[in-house]
Amino acid sequence: MTLNRKFFLGFIRIHILYHASQKEIYGVQMIGELKKHGYKVSPGTMYPILHSLEEEGFLKSRKENVRGKIRKYYQITSKGQKILQESRQKIKKLLNEVMAF
Numbered sequence: 001m002t003l004n005r006k007f008f009l010g011f012i013r014i015h016i017l018y019h020a021s022q023k024e025i026y027g028v029q030m031i032g033e034l035k036k037h038g039y040k041v042s043p044g045t046m047y048p049i050l051h052s053l054e055e056e057g058f059l060k061s062r063k064e065n066v067r068g069k070i071r072k073y074y075q076i077t078s079k080g081q082k083i084l085q086e087s088r089q090k091i092k093k094l095l096n097e098v099m100a101f
């Protein structure tokens with residue numbers, strides 16, 4: 001993991017949680033979504049992030065067979081909702097401070 005990626009990891013995690021709160025997500029789809037926002041995240045980075053979010057209880061997953069391939073879909077948990085809500089407040093405060101020029 002590059003230094004920049006480590007630095008932006010929190011942003012990426014919040015972004016993933018946000019989308020998982022809207023509807024179920026899966027790895028490849030989130031890689032594309034983040035790319036649109038200027039984050040280059042490889043599968044080798046994305047999957048460990050999803051796994052740790054699940055291990056920490058912020059996401060839960062289910063497996064589905066999609067054209068012969070097992071795909072893991074993730075959705076947000078109530079613990080995830082809570083931290084997302086907390087993040088929103090912190091983002092607002094941070095925005096107010098760092099963008100106030």
Ligand SMILES: [Zn+2]
Binds near residue numbers: 034037
């Ligand atoms: Zn997005």
